[in-house]
Amino acid sequence: MSILDVQNIKKSFGNTEVLKGVGFALEKGEVLAIIGSSGSGKTTLLRCLNFLETPDGGKIIVNGEVLFDSEDRKAHNEAEIRKKRLHFGLVFQSFNLFPQYTVLKNVMLAVELLSKERPDYKENRAEIRGEIEASARAILERVGLSDKTKAYPCQLSGGQQQRVAIARALALKPEILCFDEPTSALDPELTGEVLKVIRNLKSSDSTMIVVTHEMEFARSVADKVIFMADGKVEEAGTAEEVFDRPKSERTRAFFSKKA
Amino acid sequence: MSFQTVTMMLLEGFAENGLIFIMTLLFALPLGLILTFGSMSSFLPLKWLTKTFVWIIRGTPLMLQLFVVMYVPGLLFDISMPGSLFGIRISPRMFSALIAFVINYAAYFSEIYRGGIESIPRGQYEAGQVLGMTKRQIFFKVVLMQVVKRIIPPMGNEIITLVKDTSLARVIAVQEILWIAEEFTAMGLVWPLFYTGVYFLAFNGILTLLFGYIEKKLSYYRG
Numbered sequence: 001m002s003i004l005d006v007q008n009i010k011k012s013f014g015n016t017e018v019l020k021g022v023g024f025a026l027e028k029g030e031v032l033a034i035i036g037s038s039g040s041g042k043t044t045l046l047r048c049l050n051f052l053e054t055p056d057g058g059k060i061i062v063n064g065e066v067l068f069d070s071e072d073r074k075a076h077n078e079a080e081i082r083k084k085r086l087h088f089g090l091v092f093q094s095f096n097l098f099p100q101y102t103v104l105k106n107v108m109l110a111v112e113l114l115s116k117e118r119p120d121y122k123e124n125r126a127e128i129r130g131e132i133e134a135s136a137r138a139i140l141e142r143v144g145l146s147d148k149t150k151a152y153p154c155q156l157s158g159g160q161q162q163r164v165a166i167a168r169a170l171a172l173k174p175e176i177l178c179f180d181e182p183t184s185a186l187d188p189e190l191t192g193e194v195l196k197v198i199r200n201l202k203s204s205d206s207t208m209i210v211v212t213h214e215m216e217f218a219r220s221v222a223d224k225v226i227f228m229a230d231g232k233v234e235e236a237g238t239a240e241e242v243f244d245r246p247k248s249e250r251t252r253a254f255f256s257k258k259a
Numbered sequence: 260m261s262f263q264t265v266t267m268m269l270l271e272g273f274a275e276n277g278l279i280f281i282m283t284l285l286f287a288l289p290l291g292l293i294l295t296f297g298s299m300s301s302f303l304p305l306k307w308l309t310k311t312f313v314w315i316i317r318g319t320p321l322m323l324q325l326f327v328v329m330y331v332p333g334l335l336f337d338i339s340m341p342g343s344l345f346g347i348r349i350s351p352r353m354f355s356a357l358i359a360f361v362i363n364y365a366a367y368f369s370e371i372y373r374g375g376i377e378s379i380p381r382g383q384y385e386a387g388q389v390l391g392m393t394k395r396q397i398f399f400k401v402v403l404m405q406v407v408k409r410i411i412p413p414m415g416n417e418i419i420t421l422v423k424d425t426s427l428a429r430v431i432a433v434q435e436i437l438w439i440a441e442e443f444t445a446m447g448l449v450w451p452l453f454y455t456g457v458y459f460l461a462f463n464g465i466l467t468l469l470f471g472y473i474e475k476k477l478s479y480y481r482g
Binding site: 050051052078079082083085086088089090092094096097098099100109110113114152153154168169172 | 380386389391392394396401405479480482
């Protein structure tokens, strides 16, 4: 069974149809790269998966559990959506770190707030907090920032900030981690350190969806590649299939412009 | 009349200004937040009601509002103002003044709060959302501190204006510092009138230092 099954997602903003029925499936531990020109609906797709937008049509199924079904309108209250979101993590193009908190606190905050809902929170408060901090430190070590725990976001480079954002998303242990053009706001020399972190996550068996313009990266890290155009999946397949033997004329045209 | 006597009498008057100042802050700071939520509400009747209210309060002179609160309840509804607040004896005139000041400043504060809240980038809310936070957690844990930092300078401005505005209460015969000073002029003593400036300067000097301190405290981060 696929860990993620996305069926026929549609989304319009006013009269503009941004997603015209997008679907794909993903197995556990796979990395999916979504490529395509700006305005093709890549970001909107990720935002739909993370419930930042409500699709107008389609289904989202995670591990056999139907998280969203446009036919079924009743499961739309805030508390429900909040729980469903936790299946996914999202790393933004512009990081969106919390500026008033240290790096460590940025990584811990959401986990701490969530732990307050545990029935044993009151009795084991200190212990739970200790565990959360230890795991936050471990995650920061994984992204190579164990020496920056006390720094504030404004004291970090863009690449470091994005790595904190990745750590912050990882701290909640999402089943599927999404990246929305994680390196587009970075200088070329900072791009590498972020891509390296994402690549390392792949070897640790995380299921990931990466929207990216870094073609070389997509080719080397992705198990599956989707090329989107005009709100539709124009071409899908393994990295070799899409990059080396594209079937669609539009995909070929896209690559030739890139090169 | 000796310098010392004048100083003490003016100080007594300035206590009235201080009372208006403290009470206005005490009530207008939270009331302003309620108005902010009203004016940002997605329930349109409430939103427009609040916005109209803020427009009227900010669009008319505080002096006029003092007259309205002073005279209208008595003339139209035969309501008289109480003579105490939290067990502190105050004149009914002072009570009227406090009502006018609280309403007026709440309206201004609410707009400062609104500006602060709306200046926080969408991405901050979205980051909170995808991390599974509730609306309440996003407001209190993510947004609020950033809003506070951003509104400190305009709030400092407004609060310093409040100190000076307290003198307006004299138009409904609250015997604040300028009222007292004018009584000296009637006796042929002009210098106390100018001397009152020292009180305001000293008080606002302390406030300026205080706000500078808070700004510095919050400057440990940017953004």
